[in-house]
Amino acid sequence: MAIRFVLTIAIVTLASSLAYASDPSPLQDFCVAVDDAKASVFVNGKICKDPKMVTADDFFFSGLNKSGNTSNPLGSRVTAVNVNQLPGLNTLGISLVRIDYAPYGLNPPHTHPRATEILVVVEGTLYVGFVTSNPANPNIKNKLFTKTLYPRDVFVFPEGLIHFQFNTGKTKAVAFVGLSSQNPGVITIANAVFGSNPPIPSDVLTKAFQVDKNVVKYLQGQFWSDNN
Structure with missing residues (x-):
């Protein structure tokens, strides 16, 4: 009986820890990231800059008004604003991306291992979709969900699932994306x-x-x- 009780507690504890497996909530106003090249220790995230040395520029990024260069075989360009570009995002659990698509440009199937993605179309037409994982219910195993989006339409891609965007139009397309991690990975x-x-x-x-x-x-x- 004692062994069963201990195992039950262990399972509940593990399940509770997994339920909160995401970017941790900050315990201070901010933790501006120190450049990796200057860091002497490695942590889950980035170490903090001395608050007395923090300036407004640590929370500022300029450039998302500029189109990305789509002259590559995929015909798309991702301009990321995560903790590597904007140190003030450290510990805040969010980041941003601009995606430019040439006519018939593709952001190919990919995943973000640490973030849910929400996309809003600013210009053009996008065919988007994601594929489910292998849950217990075989009826939704590897099911494809797709939608055609137009300007100001919004679509969400659940964390960790394979997804894509394809410009179906004859003109360029632009989208902005929010991600629920300071460093979502791709x-x-x-x-x-x-x-x-x-x-x-x-x-x-x-x-x-x-x-x-x-x-x-x-x-x-x-x-x-x-x-x-």
């Missing part, structure tokens, strides 16, 4: 799977994708473009 699926360094063994990918090994070698030999 994993672009094709780049990670076929462009990893060192490469994932072709035997693994051949079995995973159920294709000929030559197909895998061809894909691994491509230049996987980055729009960040």
Whole structure:
């Protein structure tokens, strides 16, 4: 009985800790990040600048009025404003992105391991979507949710799920994105799977994708473009 009680407490404690697995709430007004190159310790986030040295510029970023360069194979450009660009975001659990899309430009399937994303279209037309994970209910396993968005439309992508945006119009498109993390991270699926360094063994990918090994070698030999 005692062992069962201890196991129950352990499971409840673990579940409680996982329920709050996100950027921690700040315990002070601000914690302006110190540049990594100047940091002598590593923490989950960034260490704090001396508050006496903080200025208004630590909470300021300029440049999202400028279009990103979309002259790449994907035809899109992501301009991020996270804790690396805006030190004052440290511990605040939010960040921002501007995405520019050339005609038929794509922000390819990717995930943010630490953030939910909410997108608003400012200009143009976007076809967007996300794919669910593998929950207990087989009826919604890997289900694709899509929507065509127009200016001032809003769409949300749940944390950690694969999602994409595609400009279906003949003119450029622009969107702004809010993310629920100071440093949401991004994993672009094709780049990670076929462009990893060192490469994932072709035997693994051949079995995973159920294709000929030559197909895998061809894909691994491509230049996987980055729009960040």
